[in-house]
Amino acid sequence: MRTIIEKTAGQLAAVPGVVGVMLGGSRARGEHRPGSDWDLGVYYRGALDLDGLRELAGPGVEVAGPGGWGPWVNGGAWLRVDGVAVDWILRDLDRVERVWADCREGRYEVGVQPGHPLGFWSPCYAGEVAYGQVLADPTGELTRLKEQTSAYPEPLRGALTAAAWEAGFLLDIAAKSAGGADALYVSLCLSRAFGVLVQALYAHDRRWCLNEKGALAVAERLAAAPPDFGPRVRALLAAPGGTPEELVATVARARELTRETVAALAG
Known part of the structure; x- marks a missing residue:
């Protein structure tokens, strides 16, 4: 299969507008399972020959052009x-x-993107290059960019670590709704608060976070994560409760975990 993928990468690189191709995802990181997808990042510049891509993809395969899958x-x-x-x-x-x-x-952005419930965090673009494997790179641009992204930027580390303050703010406003048994609002605040903390833990460890999927399992093993960070997050998300009393207690436990995490990040 690897031979087929490398041949496909070369064919993609020959399509007008395509600069190069990288293998991404779990296979690039060596974390794949036997049935894992093969993710090919198709890096282009300017006008892209979509008809050329469609011809290469073959009959019955829909090729979504720039913006077709979201911003x-x-x-x-x-x-x-x-x-x-x-x-x-x-x-x-x-x-x-x-x-x-x-x-x-x-500097970074967090954009709305279908399939990313915590939003799409722009540093993912750089992380994909850092963790990817160059398959086709006629001009050498992807190789040079990969070399640059191999070092995690200290300014970004500082910005994402400092942004952990948002988790505490989210839980402060969640507390105001917990007494009214607003389970949806409280649950959304909990999810985003923990997502923000996970991003901060990754950055503190100078590690690129590419996706929410599987991020907690990695974050809980990082040096700055408080004891039992993962089990505590899972317990709070699994059963936040439905009554005012239950939701208030959940938010209180989440606040304590957030305080511990922020303190560890600052230490």
């Missing part, structure tokens, strides 16, 4: 090759480079 995930295609899922994911290289410049200055 951040962008576009691409889902294919089956020898019964295995192969995903093409479009990335505007100019935009990726702008995000990387922001990261070096400690």
Whole structure:
């Protein structure tokens, strides 16, 4: 299968507008399972020959152009090759480079994106390059960018770590709704608060966070995570309660865990 993927990468790189192709996801990081997808980041610049991509994808495969899958995930295609899922994911290289410049200055965005309940955190673009494997790179641009992103920017680390304050704010406003048994609002605040803390823990460890999926399992093992961080988060999210008393107690426990985490990040 690897040979097929490398051949496909070369074919994609020959499509007008495509600059290069990287293997991403769990397979690039060596964390895949036998049935894991093959994720191919298709980095393009300027006008992209969508007809060329469609011809390469073959009959019956829908290729979504830039913006077709939302403002951040962008576009691409889902294919089956020898019964295995192969995903093409479009990335505007100019935009990726702008995000990387922001990261070096400690700036980032969190955008609304279907499939990302905590939002799409812009440093993911740089992290995808840092963790990816270059498969096709005729101009050498992806290779150079990968070398640059191998070092986590200290300004970004500081910004994301400092942003942990939002978790406490979210729980403060959740407390006001807990007494009214507003389970939806409290649950949403809990989820985002823990997501913010996970992002901060990743950054503190100089580790790129690419997705909410599986992030807690990694974060709970990081040096700054308080004891039993993962089990405590899971327990609070699994059963926040439905009565005012239960929700108030849940928010109180979440506040304590947040205080511990923020203190550890600052230590």
